Amino acid sequence: MIVCLSGGVGGAKLVRGLSAVLDPEALVVAINTGDDFTHLGLEIWPDFDTTLYTLAGLANAQQGWGRENETWRVMEELRARDGEAWFSLGDKDIALHLLRAQLRHEGCTATEIAAVLRQRFGVAAQITPATDQAVRTIVHTPEGALGFQQYFVGRRAEPEVRGLTFAGAEAARVAPTVLEALRDPALEAIILAPSNPFLSIEPILAVAEMRSALGASHAPIVAVTPIIGGAAVKGPTAKIMRELGMEISAAAVCRHYGDLIDGFVLDEVDAAEQLSIEAQGVTCARAQTLMLSEKDKIELAANVLAFARTCLKRPPS
């Protein structure tokens, strides 16, 4: 059994690779919920949905969100009626949101909703929101505190990030599927996907019960770098690191994770950073981490798994 902590597009790609090289049912993916919000009365789970669509082979890879072969009839009418149109929702995507709304209306938890949606989309890997309670990423900027989507979509991630908080995280509980997996004697490794460490992984780690469950687990924790050659593959990771006064490098990400991790997967192009990472007491492996093709995803997943299985849990410092 493998547990993966994951966020949006980059995480979903590695998860797709992992579900190809593992028995997918042995893969439990705790997905960031900090980006979730309610829009037009609908619960939107951007990272869960991206992962669901990616595993189902339905994701719009160019766009980085939503589905391929999408149509926009509802959105066109909303716009014509002066409705809120700043957040794009395709027709097929809306169908997913309505399935979720119906399940929520019937009293289902997020975990239960995720289980039904996996079944409806034929996804065997156990992808699930990291917590059943609401955790909301708040981005602190010179313009004030912004809700995540307000910052990310509404303001196109332009305002300077001065800090991040995660409303609801302290009181939230780890989703039962994830907690059970973290306590499973058969757990081999915990993988932090190459997602944005601040916006995708941090909201999961901010859940107090998650930090203690990770600390208590016998399995090594291995992070995969989201930074390749001093840049992020996608999204605002590098921009945020700069704004937070960090060096934009894999080693800086590794330092950010600190004592939490036992192993780190560095990109081949950043081989020069290996020594500085190992000096942090973290076992290091190199791989080609850019996932452009299906083959890339599978190869990276296989390499990460092989490495994680050899990693040792660090002794408590």
Added chain:
Amino acid sequence: MIVCLSGGVGGAKLVRGLSAVLDPEALVVAINTGDDFTHLGLEIWPDFDTTLYTLAGLANAQQGWGRENETWRVMEELRARDGEAWFSLGDKDIALHLLRAQLRHEGCTATEIAAVLRQRFGVAAQITPATDQAVRTIVHTPEGALGFQQYFVGRRAEPEVRGLTFAGAEAARVAPTVLEALRDPALEAIILAPSNPFLSIEPILAVAEMRSALGASHAPIVAVTPIIGGAAVKGPTAKIMRELGMEISAAAVCRHYGDLIDGFVLDEVDAAEQLSIEAQGVTCARAQTLMLSEKDKIELAANVLAFARTCLKRPPS
């Protein structure tokens, strides 16, 4: 000022006529909410929406619900994912439901939501749900108690109606716009639209405050027959009258309204019933009540108005 109590398609047609012959802002329409329900997490207001679409010139007249030139992308995807597809929602219709959901999420009352929707659809007549609180029609049948949509759409109005109750009606309050109009010294008449007396008008009258406000109003109350030549134009009115052991006639509808009404508009084809209606102490007028064309709607509205303005309030018995 005119107040109209109305339900679905027949009511919406008369309301369209009234809004053409009156200053539409002087027309307050209290719309049946007994058919409303929550589906796929969305509040659906079938009678309000039919009236809104009819006044905006967007209604699908053949179908009797929803919009013209509709598409079904969301529904197709819902069906493909094994979602609830028994209640059809077009893409444009879903946009309206999402506008409503957003307003509800922001804390708006039904009255406030209706005001925004009228503005977004360019409807000047003050159409509004009869009450801000939930009133739900329950249909008692040999199969047990069915929610209205369960009976009407789910079971195609086939089960025998043994009785009707209106959950929430006793405690519900009359919508402020309607209550204000009923107390307005400028109110000329209250019109009961040619809607189903049991399924459309009764849920409005079941609101205790509505009955007392109608009783206290100085304005005469005039009903327009939904029965023409012993049959209903549309829907299950005649079937329900039969099942409730009533004669299927305009006079029987008039008896059903009893002391509540001061005047009754009978169809020309039912001239023979005029004496029996007048014997009930109700002033009677005849008109062509079948509304096939825009001209029919306007002529009936003009005739009903002219008659209502001459009607006298009956002395309390």
